[in-house]
């Protein structure tokens with residue numbers, strides 16, 4: 280995939296855990312335009328290893344001078360977010376991919392219900408710009424732990440005017456999904472981005488209320504989970520790779536110099552799908568791409584997020 | 597004797613392909629109506645013999661959610677299920693004499709409806725796609741509507757030359773009701789128009805036509 284060389288133009292601590300990075304083209308030229316909900320993959324060359332993390336673009340899609348991403352410090356996960364927080368400084372060069380949109384707004388929708396949890400607010404920030412530009416009807420429901428830790432509340436209040444609804448867990452405020460999704464006009468679409476339990480709750484509620492699949496959109500905001508180390512054997516390339524606990528299988532494959540396809544790197548798009556030839560411990564599927572029955576069959580794996588529970592895995596690659 | 601040239605070859609190829617089990621992707625496939633388990637309300641539309649599909653739905657069960665049935669007495673085929681429907685659907689049944697009135701009521705229902713309403717339609721293909729067209733302004737996508745083809749196989753035919761749609765065409769070749777060109781009725785279906793493409797058949801040798809047969813009774 281072709282990459283763009285960018286330079287970090289500014290870093291701002293939005294909350295103690297969230298940093299906002301402004302990226303500009305290395306040579307000062309314009310960046311490709313994008314649509315609301317797009318993400319880029321940032322390549323970070325840390326000592327000894329490479330991280331590739333997807334981040335939503337949260338600036339205005341009409342602004343091609345700079346890209347804006349926000350990164351939440353994830354202590355428990357692998358190093359990508361820590362690297363962004365601790366090692367990336369103003370003036371540093373990074374490689375990013377062209378923006379890709381796997382979470383786009385439906386053009387057919389009459390009303391858009393946007394539901395965000397925590398840092399999952401970022402893709403909506405660029406989408407709101409798009410919605411406002413075309414004058415679309417929308418509501419933004421933003422849930423977070425506490426006001427002190429919530430990012431961009433003031434900006435959003437200004438951007439969304441009356442369309443923003445905030446829910447602070449610390450004050451016992453919760454989104455009543457059933458009430459919210461049972462009273463929407465025909466032609467409504469719902470979009471959710473946030474932690475897994477929230478995404479699952481929204482999908483389930485919408486489906487139970489009879490929302491058609493086409494009207495339900497989600498972008499799970501999860502980086503590859505940490506797991507047990509294991510060995511993966513690539514049958515066609517005829518090599519064996521060690522996947523450390525805090526590295527995704529896709530990253531390990533790439534680090535070994537084997538070409539593997541990927542796009543979202545978040546278990547959503549299906550691009551990285553690989554065929555499993557053998558496994559001794561079953562597969563820990565963390566993706567949102569394979570159907571439940573495909574997951575049970577253990578014939579495919581999405582190496583960007585999924586791992587094996589066993590010690591050994593053989594892939595058709 | 598048939599005509600020659602590019603136009604002719606289209607239908608020749610199509611006929612040959614059809615013989616070999618070729619299937620044109622754009623051609624809609626219909627199902628038998630079945631209640632969506634997950635819904636907050638149901639709206640069922642049918643005309644004529646499509647009433648039988650509604651009766652079969654109620655054989656499956658009476659859903660717990662509110663149901664409305666809009667039934668048009670007169671389909672293409674002579675079969676009026678009004679009396680039986682009145683017994684089976686004691687509440688929420690609305691019977692119309694004309695499809696236009698039925699579609700008007702349909703749109704009124706949609707105006708106040710909310711997400712969770714599931715829509716079912718049974719009738720001729722022409723009726724099905726009239727319903728699809730009526731639902732579209734409300735942001736309802738075609739695939740969300742469950743469709744059962746009952747009644748005639750007659751096709752709506754879109755003239756690619758003058759853009760008129762001739763309704764209820766039962767023959768392989770038909771005169772366009774707009775420009776009177778003789779059109780070959782293709783298998784290529786446009787979901788936006790709700791019609792099959794009609795292509796002039798005797799463009800190069802006017803008047804030379806293949807046999808006209810009723811194949812969509």
Ligand code: FES
Nearest residue numbers: 542544549551583
């Ligand atoms: S790269 Fe998209 S699912 Fe793995």
